[in-house]
Structure formats: C-alpha cells, structure tokens
Amino acid sequence: MKTMKLMCYLAIAGFGSLSAETAEEIIAKVDNNTVVTSSRYSARMVISIGGTIREKEFNGYSEGKELAYMEFTAPARDRGTRFLKIKDELWMYLPTVERATKIAGHMLRQSMMGSDFSYDDIAENEELVDLYNIELLDAETLDGRECYVLELTAKVAEVNYHSRKMWVDKEMYVAVKVELYAKTGKLMKEVATTEFRRIGRYTYPTSVRMVNKLRRDTYTELTLSDVELDVKVPDRVFTRAYLERK
Amino acid sequence: MKILNLAWRNVFRHTRRTIITAAAISVGLASMIMMNTMMNGMDKMASRNIIDYETSHLEVFARGYYREEGFFPLDTIVEDPLSLTEEIKQIRGVSGVAPRVKFHASITNGIDELPVLGVGIDIEEERKVFDTPEAVVEGRYLEQNGDVLIGAGLARDMDLEVGSFLTMITRDRNGTYNALDLAVAGIINSGHPLFDRNAAVIAIEEAQELLAMEGAVTELSIRARNENDLAPLKRELSAVIGEEHELYTWKELSASVFEISGFKRAAQFMIALVVVIISAVGIVNTMLMAVMERIPEIGTLKAMGFRKSGIMKMFLYEGGIIGIFGSLLGCAVGILVSLYLVYVGFDMSGMFEDMDIGYPIRMVIKGEIDPRMVFYVFLFGVLVSVAVTLWPVRKATKLEPVDALRHV
Numbered sequence: 111m112k113t114m115k116l117m118c119y120l121a122i123a124g125f126g127s128l129s130a131e132t133a134e135e136i137i138a139k140v141d142n143n144t145v146v147t148s149s150r151y152s153a154r155m156v157i158s159i160g161g162t163i164r165e166k167e168f169n170g171y172s173e174g175k176e177l178a179y180m181e182f183t184a185p186a187r188d189r190g191t192r193f194l195k196i197k198d199e200l201w202m203y204l205p206t207v208e209r210a211t212k213i214a215g216h217m218l219r220q221s222m223m224g225s226d227f228s229y230d231d232i233a234e235n236e237e238l239v240d241l242y243n244i245e246l247l248d249a250e251t252l253d254g255r256e257c258y259v260l261e262l263t264a265k266v267a268e269v270n271y272h273s274r275k276m277w278v279d280k281e282m283y284v285a286v287k288v289e290l291y292a293k294t295g296k297l298m299k300e301v302a303t304t305e306f307r308r309i310g311r312y313t314y315p316t317s318v319r320m321v322n323k324l325r326r327d328t329y330t331e332l333t334l335s336d337v338e339l340d341v342k343v344p345d346r347v348f349t350r351a352y353l354e355r356k
Numbered sequence: 357m358k359i360l361n362l363a364w365r366n367v368f369r370h371t372r373r374t375i376i377t378a379a380a381i382s383v384g385l386a387s388m389i390m391m392n393t394m395m396n397g398m399d400k401m402a403s404r405n406i407i408d409y410e411t412s413h414l415e416v417f418a419r420g421y422y423r424e425e426g427f428f429p430l431d432t433i434v435e436d437p438l439s440l441t442e443e444i445k446q447i448r449g450v451s452g453v454a455p456r457v458k459f460h461a462s463i464t465n466g467i468d469e470l471p472v473l474g475v476g477i478d479i480e481e482e483r484k485v486f487d488t489p490e491a492v493v494e495g496r497y498l499e500q501n502g503d504v505l506i507g508a509g510l511a512r513d514m515d516l517e518v519g520s521f522l523t524m525i526t527r528d529r530n531g532t533y534n535a536l537d538l539a540v541a542g543i544i545n546s547g548h549p550l551f552d553r554n555a556a557v558i559a560i561e562e563a564q565e566l567l568a569m570e571g572a573v574t575e576l577s578i579r580a581r582n583e584n585d586l587a588p589l590k591r592e593l594s595a596v597i598g599e600e601h602e603l604y605t606w607k608e609l610s611a612s613v614f615e616i617s618g619f620k621r622a623a624q625f626m627i628a629l630v631v632v633i634i635s636a637v638g639i640v641n642t643m644l645m646a647v648m649e650r651i652p653e654i655g656t657l658k659a660m661g662f663r664k665s666g667i668m669k670m671f672l673y674e675g676g677i678i679g680i681f682g683s684l685l686g687c688a689v690g691i692l693v694s695l696y697l698v699y700v701g702f703d704m705s706g707m708f709e710d711m712d713i714g715y716p717i718r719m720v721i722k723g724e725i726d727p728r729m730v731f732y733v734f735l736f737g738v739l740v741s742v743a744v745t746l747w748p749v750r751k752a753t754k755l756e757p758v759d760a761l762r763h764v
Contacts, residue, residue, distance in 0.1 A: 326466045
C-alpha cells in the first residue's frame, strides 16, 4: 500500500538542500524517496461523510512498486475483505463471495470501501517525473512549514489526474499538500499529510487526509501504525491463491 | 345434412346445458386472447422504446465494439463519423443518421454520487432519428454546452430539478479523471428505463471533449424509411461501412430483452393451457352427462336403424356447434376486454414503483390485438370441443340397442 502512489503525494526526501533546485529535482527527490523496497504496516481509516464517522482497519504489505496486499480486520462487516495489486491489476476478494474479482475499467473510479480514495488512487504506481511536466511556481509558508509550490501538468495521456498542485516541504521533501485536478481544471481531491515519522532512512508519511472536493462534508483520514520498512515480505502474500485462501 | 339438422335441434333442446358448456369454453378462450393482447402490447411498447430512444433501427459501431449489452468501451470507436455519416446518408432507405457517445460516468450533487450512463447526442441530428426531444417532460431540450438532461428517476433519487447544478465525473479514453459542471436543462420521462432511471444526456461536442475522443463517436444510429423490412437496408449498408465497422439491427442489439419476453410468452402459454385444460374437463363433463342422459335415446336411434357412425357424427356436430358458440362468445369477450386494454391500458405504476423489471416499458401498458391469434384461439376452441366429445360418445355407441333402451 505504501508504495502505492497515494503515499507518493506525501513522499519525502531525507535532507533538503538550501541551494536553488529545479522543479524536476524537487519532485525527483520526492519521487525517489517514496519508493521503499518493501513495507508492512497496520492502518486505520476514518471516513467522515456528512458528520457521520466510520472507522475501518486493515493490515498492508508491499513489495517494490508493483506488489501490494491489504486485508481489512475491522469492523466485523468488512473483516476478511482483501485487495491485491499485481502490476496494473487490482483484485478484490470478498469473504461472502469467496472469489476474487478484478477491478477494472470504469470501476476503478469508484470509492474504495466507502472512503474518499478511489481504487485508482490506491492502485497508482508510476513516478511523477515520468508523467508530468513540472513547474516551480512559488514558495509559500503552509502550516508553519516552508514549502515549494509546484504545478504538475500531464505530459502523457495515460494519467489519472491531468494536473496537480503540490506543496513540498523545503527541508523534508514531503508533499504537505497536494491538489488533484480534472482535465477541465476542476479541483477533484485534496490530500494533506498531517503526520510523518523518521523510519530508517526515510521520512515517512504516517497520516494523511483525503478530501473529495466534489462532495460536501466528506474526508478520509488514513493513519499508519507499526510501520516497518525494507523488511522481507514472503512472496506468497502477493498471489491470487493467498488472496482467495479460506 | 339430416344429421346436422338433428344435432342443431338437439343443441337447442337443452338450452341451459348448452349455455353452461359454451360459457366454460368461452372463459378459457377469452383469457387466452386477453393475455396475448397484453403480451403483444408490452412487446410493441418495448420495441418502440428501444427504437425511439436507444438504438433506432440500425446501429454502426467500430468492429469489435459490441460485445455485450451494458458494456461501453471507449477504445473501440468510430474514428471518422463525419465521412461515414455522409456515405450512409446517400442510401435511399435511410431517413436520418445520428451520432452518439455512450460512456460510464457518475454524477454528484455534492452529497450523493450515483453511477449513470452518459450519453452525448448531436442536438440537431438527434431529432431526425430519436424522440428524445419529445421525452422532455420538464424544462427544455438541450440547447448549449453546460446543459444536461436527466431521467425522471435519477432526478427523484438525487433531488434534482430543472436549474439544479450537478457535477459529472468520468475517466476519459486514456483513463484520466475528468469532471464537468452541468446545469439540469430538462427532465426526461420516455418510458424507457435506461433513460428514465440512469441516463445523463449532454451535447456530443462536450462529451467528446470530456472523454478526449477527438471527434470520434461510439456509434451511429440510423433511422430507416421502412422499418418493417430492414434486411435489404442492412445488406446495402454493410457494403458501405467497410471492414472496420460493424452493423446491427435493433432486434439484434436487444436480443436479451426479447429473450425475456420469450420466457414470458412461454409462461403465458402454460397458464392459458391450464385454463384450457380446466375448461376442456368441463366440456368433457357436460358432454359425458349429455351422452349418459341420452343413452336410451341412442338405443332408440340404433333400433330404428341408425348406424354407429351416424350417431357419432350427430354428437360430434353437437360438440362442434356448442364449440362454435362458446368460441364466438369467448372471442367476443376477449376482444372486448382487449379493446379496453388497447384504448385505456393497464396501469402498473403502483406495482413497480421502485422496481426495475429489466424491460423497457412505460408503466401504463397498452394492449395490442393480434387478429391471427384470435382466429387460432377460435379454431382451438372448436377443435377441443369436438375432440372431447369423442370419448363419451364412443362409449355409448358400443352398447347394444336392447341394453341401451333399458339403461336408466
């Protein structure tokens, strides 16, 4: 999950340099440091819709950019719901159905487990520098942090969001805030990193808040705990057989 | 002739018995006709809705586009609709061609988000091929970019009215998110659930922009001058559209709808069959009684030199006469009820308020009488009456005249 791009927006670079950097360099630092070799974590998702709060918990594993697995543990209704990402494919397993289904096409646009994240958001895995032309707009202070303000505009056709605006912390190289825009220029989503921690050689975002700007009064907060990075995850986790196990 | 005369008199000697038997036949037949009228009406309505709102008479897609109903890929599309449209318009049997872009999307009013079928239409050409403009029950038809028509069901579910704003969310041909603010220009109530429940109709230019289609469309809908015989037109069109496109008639595109209807017809037939069996048992019963009552009479006839076959003929004539009366009565009642269904209709709106019956019909169903069916039903009634007379009569004619005369 971590390596999925939902974390990418929040990615980080260890040591900031004070010298002038190009926009590409800044994003490359964010990009490069996003990718952890592997990860293991527990997560808690707080979904708020119109003031009603629902909480969900899941455990996740990832390996490189291409493999990820998550399994919901709470609430009881969602227990046993699993997701597996292998390269570009996303599979979902519902215990009641007892079979994995592939999430593809227009279904990817839909909300993941009722949250503000879409399946697309969790499955995204390309590096930003490969997808976007990047322009450094400004420097701004956001929540007491010195930030670069960057604008990313798609240079290839196959991207989820046509443009993004990112506020990157000058010292930590963490995307403190990201705005995601549709091609029409309409703001669709806003992601903010509310907490990050030093874990090994990474400064890792451990709490993010996603707001679907097309709807009123909704947000999803995702908080990670027990994060272990660069640890070995057994290969069998990332298989259909493991996904469909009883 | 003499025998027929005798049979005729016999029938009217027992007026009450004749009436009861005839009534038993007529109830069965009337209900068969009524059900048939209803089914025909539903099928006709479904066909009209599909032709007038969904497919028109024929549709052209890029080859490989049409794999299953309800699946709208954006990777197999008609890249150059303009020149193709021109070529199709040259054909004499074509009265109109309208391009459409169909796509998966969702709309949100800021609170709820619901999946919809996005339909991009050519505002002008649409009029020549579809009845969409006439289906607008509130507000107005599309006039400009930024307008959207939504189905009445969708409007109700999302609390939208004319003038409300909504955001349409979709992914373009490359998978990039796109969102568009639209104002509800009109509300559609066509009678076709596809449109009334979950469609959002916008101008085709806007849909193409939204989906990065670069002038391409998903389909061209063709209206024929003569809708009763599409086969020659289909052949003519097939020659024009070229290898990279495929062509289907509305019937082929809605095969599954009529498959459902086939099942319904089978079910209807079974019900009718049960009704007929019940009335046939009634007829057997009365005929049996009639024959039993008249065994001494049969004995007298035999004693007077009547042949077995003559007696048999007489009873069969009687059965036939009663059958004709019963069938006439049944057909008359059936047609009367059917006429009510044709002109007034049967209101099912209460029954299906929130139910999607998967069948494109309006909630007031109007019947459609099939004269051929009425004729068959009539014939059926007469034949059954004659056939069920056979058995009791054969039994009676086997008796010796002496035994028959002594029979009480």
